[in-house]
Amino acid sequence: MAQRNILQFIILGLVTDQPRTGYELTKAFDNDIGEFWSAQHSQIYPQLKTLEAKGWLTHTEEITGEKLNRKRYAATKSGKAALNDWLTAASEPVSGAKDEFVLKLYFIHDQTDARLKPMLTTQLIWHEQRRDHLRKQLATKFPNGADALDFGHFLILEHALHREEEYCQWLQAALAQLPGGMTN
Amino acid sequence: MAQRNILQFIILGLVTDQPRTGYELTKAFDNDIGEFWSAQHSQIYPQLKTLEAKGWLTHTEEITGEKLNRKRYAATKSGKAALNDWLTAASEPVSGAKDEFVLKLYFIHDQTDARLKPMLTTQLIWHEQRRDHLRKQLATKFPNGADALDFGHFLILEHALHREEEYCQWLQAALAQLPGGMTN
DNA sequence: TTAAAACATGTAATTAATAACATGTATAAA
DNA sequence: TTTATACATGTTATTAATTACATGTTTTAA
Structure with a gap:
């Protein structure tokens, strides 16, 4: 693979801290997490679906204004377990960034x-x-x-x-x- | 794109220093260049073909022993020009490695x-x-x-x-x- | 009031990279 | 002599990531 799909764990980590929408997750990469990782919304929205299919996330729907619908995602018990597994697993150290x-x-x-x-x-x-x-x-x-x-x-x-x-x-x-x- | 195909310039740079075979290029990533970039032979051999099609490389064939054939690649004039263009172009600085x-x-x-x-x-x-x-x-x-x-x-x-x-x-x-x- | 900016969520096309599959030759050491 | 290691070159399948395409709503400021 091109990478080991680390994005899924970033999402898992972020929604474990507090439930978030796809938009909020995207914004997180413009701030804090953007200091050391990047991801576009076109990668985030499909990943949210995949994680929900895996049973690691659930979502609730919220209406803003008249009809704007947004989905707020939270980690399930198995999602939190998967996050902990990743955190405690050995991290292959980076040998030197591709600069x-x-x-x-x-x-x-x-x-x-x-x-x-x-x-x-x-x-x-x-x-x-x-x-x-x-x-x-x-x-x-x-x-x-x-x-x-x-x-x-x-x-x-x-x-x-x-x-x-x-x-x-x-x-x-x-x-x-x-x-x-x-x-x- | 996943990246901006930097590999092509690494190959160009390496064969400009001295003509090399695909195997030697692959080995280069186990040594020096491997300190700060990685690439497998499965990426290198197709790239050599692409670069030759572009007119940036040419190859000569060498026989080792009875029949083992290897191709030694060298940079053409336009290949060297492309290398110089890349070297002098602005490098988007890395914001922080994906660690x-x-x-x-x-x-x-x-x-x-x-x-x-x-x-x-x-x-x-x-x-x-x-x-x-x-x-x-x-x-x-x-x-x-x-x-x-x-x-x-x-x-x-x-x-x-x-x-x-x-x-x-x-x-x-x-x-x-x-x-x-x-x-x- | 109207227009711009922010909010909000998707899909499609393309590319770079990795892992695995695949095959064969030459050399050095046991 | 045989066997392991290094030499040598490819292809295929898959995945992660980027760019571009696509659409619509809400809020804020001019």
Whole structure:
């Protein structure tokens, strides 16, 4: 397979925390969970049907306004059990993300290659923005440091920030090693 | 699409460095390039045909022993141009790898959750191994630090090592924050 | 009041990637 | 000499994911 259908467990996890509609699940990927996973609604709605057929979810219908119907999904007992099985199963660690930029560098052999500087600079700007964004996220969501009641979320935000900090430092150091060095 | 067919450029990059057979390309993913990308031969052989049809590759046939035939692929002029186009094009930066373990943490809210310690410990062991492996790689391949003639490769190995170092530090800090703390 | 933006839910077409199926040759070690 | 391992190249089936297609409602702001 292309992947091991991890999306099903994300959905299961989200609706276990609180029952949600397909639309709300889609929105979750624009916020929190989007920091480290992505999914479109065209993947979510079919998956909800599959999970309900599996008996891991049920839905109730709600009317908004005159006739707009939405389905709110909740995890069943077996769905919660499946979530726990996944959480406690061994996670194959990632060997190194598929980072297109890093891959490109592999094919640039010469330290004096003129393409290096613009490539590194563009990436640095982006990762500095993301680093700053994550710092704000962390300061907003966890102003008092680790939250014992949302510990996992705190941990992964910290991790994401550290990664971006490393990325920026690495790119800065690489730029400094270019011909002309730090005066460039 | 599931991805933007980056594999074609990896193949293009590898055969530009030196002409290679499908088998050799497959092996490349077990070594160097496997540190940050993966591909199976079942993906590589069809891709070679596609790239040749595009006019980006040509192949010559070689006989080993009595009759074992292998095809050695090289980049054409237009293939090299396509490679350069890709290298110089803007790379959409990765927002955060799809790390299944990190994702699981998101669904563990309680700092006292008994599942945390074994999860974090298992990951720590793995990432320490990988960190040590990368240290050896770097010491073996670049015993004198940055190599001006294989600069990109040096950079990405350094980056990979820093990432693993961060991963280990993060996991250790997380374990230390668990109830019982460092005496656990 | 009207138009834009957000809410809401689907399906279809395409592609990349993995796992499994399939076959055969050459070499090195027991 | 025989057997295991490495060399060598393909195809098929399946799945996950993205993009685009498709439709309609509700709310908010101009």
